[in-house]
Amino acid sequence: MMSNGMALLAIFTLSIFVGFEVVSKVSSTLHTPLMSGANAIHGVILVGAIVVADHSSNNVELWLALVAIVLATINMVGGFVVTDRMLEMFKAKKK
């Protein structure tokens, strides 16, 4: 069995290929929503921020983690909302 670190490295490597494969098919019309949607996806660092806030053992750590939670929430929720707003506007020609 792989060590934990190696397994994570394998996931990382495979994700690179999945990412390139999926994103290279995105139509150029949608580059702005792609960027803001991808932006929203990395907002999932919120998960990490909550975990470290829970782990924090003193006030400095706690407050740094709380700031991270605020920033990550802005990133994630704002990102998805604004992407949805943009995509709503992309409509096909009415027949």
Place this chain on the structure above:
Amino acid sequence: MNRNLYDLIGLAAAVCFILALKGLSHPKTARRGNLIGAFGATVATLLVFFFTGNKDDKNYHALPLHHLPLIIGAVALGLLVGVPAARKVQMTQMPQLVALFNGVGGGAAALVAIVEYLKLGSEATSAEVIATVFTVIVGSVSFSGSCITFAKLQELMTTRPVVFPGGRFLIAANLAGVFAAGAWVVNSGGNTSLAVLGGLSLLFGVLFVLPVGGADVPIVISLLNAFTGLTVAASGYVLQTTLLIVAGTLVGASGTILTRLMAEAMGRSLFKTLFGAFTAKPQAATGEAEARPVKSGSPEDVAILLNYARRVVIVPGFGLAVAQAQHTVRELADVLASKGIDVAYGIHAVAGRMPGHMNVLLAEANVPYEQLAEMDEVNPTFSQTDVALVIGANDVVNPAAKNSPGCPIYGMPILEVADAANVVFLKRSMRPGFAGIENELLYDPKTTLLFGDAKDTLTKVVSALKNL
């Protein structure tokens, strides 16, 4: 909830993110894709509140989470800031907002890595320390770089490249300092070294974006997006969370692809775009109009020209966004279409301030996406086009990119509007575009210039057309 179930649901969330990006391959499926992504992110976030770890795990803890009220308060604060910002922003201001969201994400990732490092202390393995150093450097650069990008786009500061004497030595010294501080953290560790690393990285982000000019901002935004993605992936390694690794890597890939596409669309290497301002020879005094004759026309003249055209291609640029003229453009296109005139939009990949900026603006004005043509598609059709209507674009149609070696945009593929029978430029003034290069096309006999705010002049053209 035990670790296995947690990981399983985390995996499902990662699949949601892949589906979200896959949905973007077509406008029809894009919105659903984004909602799937949002669903995955919501589930992943809620899950953390119910996760205890395995009983025999060193990370096992009882629920509820420590500091639960503070955590919920912080999430609520984030919602209060993020949602209204995302709902109210105008489409013309999208690049700023995306830059800002990207920056706060990078900042959050850096903070997460710092807190985890403080907690682990001497227990951290060297791989974890290296991942932490990477996250702090790249996350901080992304944060401060995005803040400067935001300031440039919001015009809180000049959009021109900021270059000062000895700038490149300062940047080189700063970069060396970042690496030295990184080595310091890896070798001896400690809070001081980490603080120095963070500070130097923040400074580097500022110095790195300052010399980039307004027109090159699309590349910087894409690049910083890729940076933040990789930062999140590295924090995923430190926190041993598969979801963060997958999500971060997907974003890293998308940012990298966009950066490469933008660099190709500008016909320059990434390196030259980022550091070009340091090596460029000073341009001859630009910004002042040459005293050469140009043909300027009235909105009525342009209306007559358009009225007798069979095919019109509209080329939008950043000026369209500044004037908020996207709705008026659509109105014009509708009037032309009602007269049986063939209308298309020619979109240059780097028109505007972020990849795909023009597409979003025109979509806002309900222009069907089928009418938006990319450069390769539209270029062969200019020879059958009667009027090319250039609205607030300059560099992307400047023949200097083909004809004058040595000018900053030489080699950039352009929209060949000069092939059209007539060219109409809507401009605020004779000032050259962001690259600061004269456009020979403005003096061409087949060119008509229409000065003024794009929205006002277009409105006049539309009403003149209706009366014809």
